[in-house]
Amino acid sequence: xxxxxxxxxxxxxxxxxxxxxxxxxxxxxxxxxxxxxxxxxxxxxxxxxxxxxxxxxxxxxxxxxxxxxxxxxxxxxxxxxxxxxxxxxxxxxxxxxxxxxxxxxxxxxxxxxxxxxxxxxxxxxxxxxxxxxxxxxxxxxxxxxxxxxxxxxxxxxxxxxxxxxxxxxxxxxxxxxxxxxxxxxxxxxxxxxxxxxxxxxxxxxxxxxxxxxxxxxxxxxxxxxxxxxxxxxxxxxxxxxxxxxxxxxxxxxxxxxxxxxxxxxxxxxxxxxxxxxxxxxxxxxxxxxxxxxxxxxxxxxxxxxxxxxxxxxxxxxxxxxxxxxxxxxxxxxxxxxxxxxxxx
Amino acid sequence: xxxxxxxxxxxxxxxxxxxxxxxxxxxxxxxxxxxxxxxxxxxxxxxxxxxxxxxxxxxxxxxxxxxxxxxxxxxxxxxxxxxxxxxxxxxxxxxxxxxxxxxxxxxxxxxxxxxxxxxxxxxxxxxxxxxxxxxxxxxxxxxxxxxxxxxxxxxxxxxxxxxxxxxxxxxxxxxxxxxxxxxxxxxxxxxxxxxxxxxxxxxxxxxxxxxxxxxxxxxxxxxxxxxxxxxxxxxxxxxxxxxxxxxxxxxxxxxxxxxxxxxxxxxxxxxxxxxxxxxxxxxxxxxxxxxxxxxxxxxxxxxxxxxxxxxxxxxxxxxxxxxxxxxxxxxxxxxxxxxxxxxx
DNA sequence: CTGTTAGCGCCTTCAG
DNA sequence: CTGAAGGCGCTAACAG
Numbered sequence: 001x002x003x004x005x006x007x008x009x010x011x012x013x014x015x016x017x018x019x020x021x022x023x024x025x026x027x028x029x030x031x032x033x034x035x036x037x038x039x040x041x042x043x044x045x046x047x048x049x050x051x052x053x054x055x056x057x058x059x060x061x062x063x064x065x066x067x068x069x070x071x072x073x074x075x076x077x078x079x080x081x082x083x084x085x086x087x088x089x090x091x092x093x094x095x096x097x098x099x100x101x102x103x104x105x106x107x108x109x110x111x112x113x114x115x116x117x118x119x120x121x122x123x124x125x126x127x128x129x130x131x132x133x134x135x136x137x138x139x140x141x142x143x144x145x146x147x148x149x150x151x152x153x154x155x156x157x158x159x160x161x162x163x164x165x166x167x168x169x170x171x172x173x174x175x176x177x178x179x180x181x182x183x184x185x186x187x188x189x190x191x192x193x194x195x196x197x198x199x200x201x202x203x204x205x206x207x208x209x210x211x212x213x214x215x216x217x218x219x220x221x222x223x224x225x226x227x228x229x230x231x232x233x234x235x236x237x238x239x240x241x242x243x244x245x246x247x248x249x250x251x252x253x254x255x256x257x258x259x260x261x262x263x264x265x266x267x268x269x270x271x272x273x274x275x276x277x278x279x280x281x282x283x284x285x286x287x288x289x290x291x292x293x294x295x296x297x298x299x300x301x302x303x304x305x306x307x308x309x310x311x312x313x314x315x316x317x318x319x320x321x322x323x324x325x326x327x328x329x330x331x332x333x334x335x336x337x338x339x340x341x342x343x344x
Numbered sequence: 345x346x347x348x349x350x351x352x353x354x355x356x357x358x359x360x361x362x363x364x365x366x367x368x369x370x371x372x373x374x375x376x377x378x379x380x381x382x383x384x385x386x387x388x389x390x391x392x393x394x395x396x397x398x399x400x401x402x403x404x405x406x407x408x409x410x411x412x413x414x415x416x417x418x419x420x421x422x423x424x425x426x427x428x429x430x431x432x433x434x435x436x437x438x439x440x441x442x443x444x445x446x447x448x449x450x451x452x453x454x455x456x457x458x459x460x461x462x463x464x465x466x467x468x469x470x471x472x473x474x475x476x477x478x479x480x481x482x483x484x485x486x487x488x489x490x491x492x493x494x495x496x497x498x499x500x501x502x503x504x505x506x507x508x509x510x511x512x513x514x515x516x517x518x519x520x521x522x523x524x525x526x527x528x529x530x531x532x533x534x535x536x537x538x539x540x541x542x543x544x545x546x547x548x549x550x551x552x553x554x555x556x557x558x559x560x561x562x563x564x565x566x567x568x569x570x571x572x573x574x575x576x577x578x579x580x581x582x583x584x585x586x587x588x589x590x591x592x593x594x595x596x597x598x599x600x601x602x603x604x605x606x607x608x609x610x611x612x613x614x615x616x617x618x619x620x621x622x623x624x625x626x627x628x629x630x631x632x633x634x635x636x637x638x639x640x641x642x643x644x645x646x647x648x649x650x651x652x653x654x655x656x657x658x659x660x661x662x663x664x665x666x667x668x669x670x671x672x673x674x675x676x677x678x679x680x681x682x683x684x685x686x687x688x
Numbered sequence: 689c690t691g692t693t694a695g696c697g698c699c700t701t702c703a704g
Numbered sequence: 705c706t707g708a709a710g711g712c713g714c715t716a717a718c719a720g
Contacts, residue, residue, distance in 0.1 A: 406695085
């Protein structure tokens with residue numbers, strides 16, 4: 001039978017209950033062995049009886065030993081493959097470079113949520129640095145972060161804005177992808193990607209589409225509306241998009257999907273239709289996820305894991321008062337595998 | 345030119361520099377708007393000049409508002425697919441059920457590291473609850489955690505030990521998997537899995553192998569050593585294992601891999617050899633990862649995401665002083681897709 | 689509007 | 705071996 005009240009139990013309560021001073025309680029708590037076994041047990045009993053839990057905050061303040069944490073903030077696990085590979089880079093590098101920091105994971109599911117999290121982070125200062133993945137930053141919140149003096153870095157795209165960001169150029173990636181397909185002789189090239197949105201998330205799909213458009217223009221190929229399929233970032237949705245494409249009067253001979261997962265959806269649709277990849281239709285993904293490698297998917301490498309590595313390296317540099325330049329990632333790169341081939 | 349010294353700057357320093365009292369500094373810090381704009385700016389200037397960063401710890405102590413965190417501890421991103429799906433369940437459910445907690449990610453790379461992390465967690469009490477994924481718990485550390493009164497729950501296998509654990513029965517899973525292949529007429533069934541180890545990680549591979557063995561025995565099928573290929577948990581390693589199997593005098597007609605990733609490695613090896621899945625050889629994975637779905641892999645569902653959901657639900661229950669029973673997961677379940685078929 | 693003061697819960701001297 | 709007292713950095717309530 002323990003008390004049901006949740007009111008804070010402090011060492012004072014424990015000391016009183018055990019009939020000792022708080023100093024003694026503190027000593028048994030920290031295993032300072034100069035405590036007579038008997039009193040020690042008395043204290044221990046009092047602790048369990050009262051269900052006492054020491055306050056880590058008070059302890060830290062007294063000890064002058066702040067727990068150090070680095071925050072990672074991203075969307076709530078939609079599109080979590082690329083996030084995971086980035087996180088892996090972050091985690092492993094953090095492990096290698098410093099054992100002082102713990103990783104705190106923030107996820108946001110809406111604009112409000114995002115803003116609330118940012119505000120919260122700034123106010124509580126629970127985190128010494130922040131990595132922002134796949135998310136935009138409004139001027140207001142940019143200022144907020146700046147004022148807080150909490151170092152931060154974005155990961156996804158090239159640094160274009162006024163804040164440090166690590167990633168590759170999505171427009172270039174889309175451009176390269178499309179040029180690659182063009183070079184294989186394809187002209188009816190479809191684009192399967194996320195719906196363009198103007199919200200708190202980085203508009204990756206639009207950027208890659210821009211590159212796609214530009215490459216087509218340069219090649220003098222008409223961009224036909226019906227070859228552009230936008231939808232939710234999801235395997236099944238992409239599969240449906242591909243089905244629509246296949247049902248066109250003149251279906252595409254190649255599909256450029258803005259992510260590997262979506263590309264796999266397209267591949268599935270094509271196979272279900274009884275067609276072959278790449279013999280009948282080529283499919284090119286984007287990301288170069290591990291699963292792309294595992295499935296033989298042709299894709300565009302955007303150096304996901306490395307982006308995490310560089311991101312955390314940069315942040316640790318700032319925190320260490322070296323004034324590092326914002327690192328650069330290699331350009332996106334075509335990785336041809338077994339889902340693309342030249343048009344006969 | 346800012347100071348290079350890192351010695352703590354406090355509000356007292358700021359107050360002195362700005363020629364005001366600490367109360368005023370606190371007020372501008374917290375936007376208590378009863379500050380004359382002029383003094384406000386003075387304070388702000390002092391803050392930037394001194395590069396003052398308020399102590400979140402002192403603030404929390406004063407406000408009596410502990411930041412609440414839940415820890416997730418696991419191996420450092422080997423085998424991160426299943427971990428990620430579990431984490432997704434944890435994260436989403438936490439988001440749904442409570443906005444009070446943040447997720448803290450611990451990863452361990454060795455036994456020492458693991459023990460150090462646990463000790464650290466217990467001592468600093470930085471976390472109010474702990475989810476332990478794919479990791480074992482020695483009696484010593486079990487006691488450590490118990491003494492700390494930090495609620496914890498394991499995720500991977502069925503509760504067999506003396507501590508709460510959520511997961512499915514791996515022996516049963518291996519058994520079902522093998523029985524399924526037997527029912528398709530296969531007898532030369534290979535097992536591709538992780539090397540058996542006795543360390544801090546949960547010995548999942550051995551458990552599934554146990555089930556495999558049992559099913560073969562029951563069916564009166566001889567377990568031949570050369571059909572058992574153990575190695576690192578890795579796509580490429582599994583691929584090599586499969587290559588070895590294919591080079592046997594009498595290769596297997598079916599492969600049971602202990603994970604989807606390894607199963608995909610086997611599939612790749614078979615295809616490279618010019619053989620077809622499942623026409624020539626059946627491959628059965630384990631996990632039911634999203635990528636299994638994406639690739640049409642036959643597999644054993646172990647309810648990964650749901651394990652995360654139940655894990656965090658349980659923990660939140662304990663933290664909320666309801667005394668929840670340890671949740672149970674549905675049994676492992678065969679998910680036949682396109683990589684298994686009956687032997688002709 | 690602003691300076692001063694009393695804690696927040698714990699750890700660490702310093703006496704006894 | 706143990707109790708008492710000061711202080712960690714900050715907030716909030718209280719006088720001015």
